[in-house]
Amino acid sequence: MSTAPNHDVFQAVADPTRRRLLKLLAQNDRALHELTDHFDMSRTAISKHLQILSEANLVSGRKSGRNKIYHLHPEPLKEVKDWLAYYEKFWENKINMLKHYVEKDDSDH
Amino acid sequence: MSTAPNHDVFQAVADPTRRRLLKLLAQNDRALHELTDHFDMSRTAISKHLQILSEANLVSGRKSGRNKIYHLHPEPLKEVKDWLAYYEKFWENKINMLKHYVEKDDSDH
DNA sequence: TAAACGTGACACCAAAAGGTTTCGTATTTA
DNA sequence: TAAATACGAAACCTTTTGGTGTCACGTTTA
Numbered sequence: 001m002s003t004a005p006n007h008d009v010f011q012a013v014a015d016p017t018r019r020r021l022l023k024l025l026a027q028n029d030r031a032l033h034e035l036t037d038h039f040d041m042s043r044t045a046i047s048k049h050l051q052i053l054s055e056a057n058l059v060s061g062r063k064s065g066r067n068k069i070y071h072l073h074p075e076p077l078k079e080v081k082d083w084l085a086y087y088e089k090f091w092e093n094k095i096n097m098l099k100h101y102v103e104k105d106d107s108d109h
Numbered sequence: 110m111s112t113a114p115n116h117d118v119f120q121a122v123a124d125p126t127r128r129r130l131l132k133l134l135a136q137n138d139r140a141l142h143e144l145t146d147h148f149d150m151s152r153t154a155i156s157k158h159l160q161i162l163s164e165a166n167l168v169s170g171r172k173s174g175r176n177k178i179y180h181l182h183p184e185p186l187k188e189v190k191d192w193l194a195y196y197e198k199f200w201e202n203k204i205n206m207l208k209h210y211v212e213k214d215d216s217d218h
Numbered sequence: 219t220a221a222a223c224g225t226g227a228c229a230c231c232a233a234a235a236g237g238t239t240t241c242g243t244a245t246t247t248a
Numbered sequence: 249t250a251a252a253t254a255c256g257a258a259a260c261c262t263t264t265t266g267g268t269g270t271c272a273c274g275t276t277t278a
Contacts, residue, residue, distance in 0.1 A: 014123035019192070041237080042237075043255080044255095045237055066245040078200060083128070084193070088190070091186065126266090142223085150267075154266070157266075177225065
């Protein structure tokens with residue numbers, strides 16, 4: 001069974017609150033209540049967001065006493081990066097074409 | 110006013126149907142009904158997805174006779190790439206550490 | 219000109235998303 | 249031991265999302 005990935009990484013990352021959570025966890029592991037302090041939102045709401053991130057395997061949580069400490073696992077983001085790579089060439093071509101055009105334009109004046 | 114970006118690029122890209130649309134448009138411009146042929150979904154649904162992509166400035170549509178031809182604009186994806194760059198170092202570190210570990214493990218046997 | 223085609227604009231709908239509050243329970247702390 | 253803390257789970261609510269079908273209208277085509 002494992003952690004049924006009900007949510008994929010694209011959807012997990014689509015929400016701004018969840019992106020802020022990832023950024024906080026990139027700095028260091030934090031307990032749920034610490035994370036909650038950074039938002040104008042209930043603990044339950046933050047917990048649900050972490051649940052979604054967890055289903056995308058972007059975070060994990062371990063219990064420590066009465067706290068639950070969350071930890072970042074950025075690896076699944078590689079899927080997004082790989083997906084982007086396909087489109088990168090398109091906008092790079094456009095940038096190159098623009099650069100070429102500007103250079104030509106400069107030399108014409 | 111311009112095209113009020115009601116949807117950001119992260120959300121636009123979160124839906125698998127919309128990602129498929131982007132991929133089709135990466136190959137060449139296509140009319141709405143051509144795009145629709147690739148999906149098991151109504152034309153109206155596809156049109157709405159294109160609307161969302163359009164609000165994220167990822168596609169544009171021009172009218173040609175009775176057709177509406179859609180075109181890809183991949184530039185906004187750069188925002189996603191920039192966002193990813195921040196996390197890239199994390200998983201690269203992990204990959205390097207793993208590689209190092211494996212190499213050590215190999216030499217130990 | 220009549221019929222077929224491609225689209226936009228609506229109205230509508232079910233399910234999912236993103237929140238809330240409440241309550242129970244384990245763990246610390248005073 | 250009593251109170252405070254941190255959390256999970258459940259019930260609930262509103263808005264958004266992702267889809268449908270229908271109708272009217274301009275554009276082609278026969």
